[in-house]
Amino acid sequence: MSSMLEERAQPRAGPLAGSGTIRAAVADFVVDEHIExxxxxxxxxxxxxxxxxxxxxxxxxxxxxxxxxxxxxxxxxxxxxxxxxxxxxxxxxxxxxxxxxxxxxxxxxxxxxxxxxxxxxxxxxGLRANRFRIAVRDFTGERSLLDRRLAELAVHGAPNHFGVQRFGRGGNNLALAHDWFAGTRRVADRKLRGLLLSTARAAIFNAVLAERVGDGSWCTACAGDALMPDGRGSYFPAPEIDATLAARVRAGELHPTGPLWGAGDSPAGGAIAELERAAAGRLPDLAQGLADAGLRQERRALRVLPRDLAWEWIGETGVVLSFGLPPGCYATTLLAEVLVCHDAAGAG
Incomplete structure (x- = not known):
């Protein structure tokens, strides 16, 4: 994949600021793992x-x-x-x-x-976080708009889409998952089966998140949401949203969640549950295949807050960003919220 345009089958929560190139050199994309x-x-x-x-x-x-x-x-x-x-x-x-x-x-x-x-x-x-330092070269666009959009990300976060890496180059993993659930492809390898189950879950989650970004509710608490404390994997149902819960979501202490699909009842309720069922219903083979595989309903935050997001302009066309992300979140997805990033390494 030569660019991350494919990433943006998912809607953005704000305007693009321009475009640039990542991974022009190996040292342009630095990742430092922090473990428990x-x-x-x-x-x-x-x-x-x-x-x-x-x-x-x-x-x-x-x-x-x-x-x-x-x-x-x-x-x-x-x-x-x-x-x-x-x-x-x-x-x-x-x-x-x-x-x-x-x-x-x-x-x-x-x-x-x-x-x-x-x-x-x-x-x-056993991972606590990943810390990134990413150089974007050959920037074209509005510098002031990029500054503003990055400042917004630092405060409000970004939609927590699964990145294209989860779906394989050209969406091959997702296509194989469809074929496997349809019975037209046999998948004997246990590791590959696990990958395809994760891919199917990611597709349904992204479909739900696209709806929440579309109606602007991806970063707000709605009646029926299941809310997740920041930095935790646990969640609790919120049939009603009072002023305290709404304020905690605005402050980034709690996040609305979306489904990692499987068998069993969803903790979401009301209109949120209906939205999630409708999104999963548009991918019926994936939803049924996940339930048949014995996976149970789990949740993932709809929003990711980058930690200590900072950036520095290098000359007229370069910008270096540094930030931390929780496990399972994608740096390329965060970048794609504000930039069309051409990947010089062709990484998918």
């Missing part, structure tokens, strides 16, 4: 903080497994990171009764920054 770190120390798992340039997470996991002489399944990480980027992230190696291995044979694109012994494996989801 408890107080335990010692143990049979070696945790490594690794800097990688232009490498995907699974490939680095295989390189570390080879260096340590263990199976790839004994390598843990909290989440996958962009390949076309300069990223730091943590891995764990299961080394019971063994000394720390030597990593001198790793390629120059992979560097071990620090190590520590822990009692447990690093698990998927």
């Amino acid at each position: 770190m408890d107080d335990d120390s010692g143990g049979e798992h070696l945790w490594l903080r690794v800097r990688k340039a232009g490498e995907n997470t699974d490939h680095v996991a295989s390189l570390l497994a080879r260096a340590a002489g263990i199976r790839v399944r004994d390598v843990g990480y909290a989440g996958r990171k962009d390949r076309h980027a300069l990223t730091t992230q943590w891995f764990s190696l299961h080394l019971p009764g063994r000394a720390d291995p030597c990593f001198d044979g790793l390629p120059p694109s992979v560097e071990v920054l620090e190590t520590r012994r822990r009692r447990r494996k690093l698990a998927i989801g």
